[in-house]
Amino acid sequence: MVITKDEENQQINEDVSIYSKYQLKDSAWTPLQISREHNGRRSVQIFYDSCKYNPGFPDELFSKTSLSKQGSQNLAKKNKN
Numbered sequence: 001m002v003i004t005k006d007e008e009n010q011q012i013n014e015d016v017s018i019y020s021k022y023q024l025k026d027s028a029w030t031p032l033q034i035s036r037e038h039n040g041r042r043s044v045q046i047f048y049d050s051c052k053y054n055p056g057f058p059d060e061l062f063s064k065t066s067l068s069k070q071g072s073q074n075l076a077k078k079n080k081n
Helices: 064-080
Strands: 002-005 012-025 028-038 041-047
Touching: none
Parallel strands: none
Antiparallel strands: 002 012, 012 028, 028 041
16 A cells, blocks of 8 residues: 655545465466555456466576667667557
8 A cells, every 4th residue: 555645636645456366376376366446446457367487588588788679679669650
């Protein structure tokens, strides 16, 4: 729960995240449902069918060179659209 004050209208805002429907996945308890509420009203609800931890990505995928290349490609795609 996070409580903040809106400086514009002096209203107190309450944001709550609720994690539920936990299942054991790859040795980690994982919530398959996440709900978020803002001032008592549901604003987001997420359902997962499955999840996988450490799916075997190659280490070089996370190298600085690879990340720079991927970032450049994504930026080029964004500018193209």
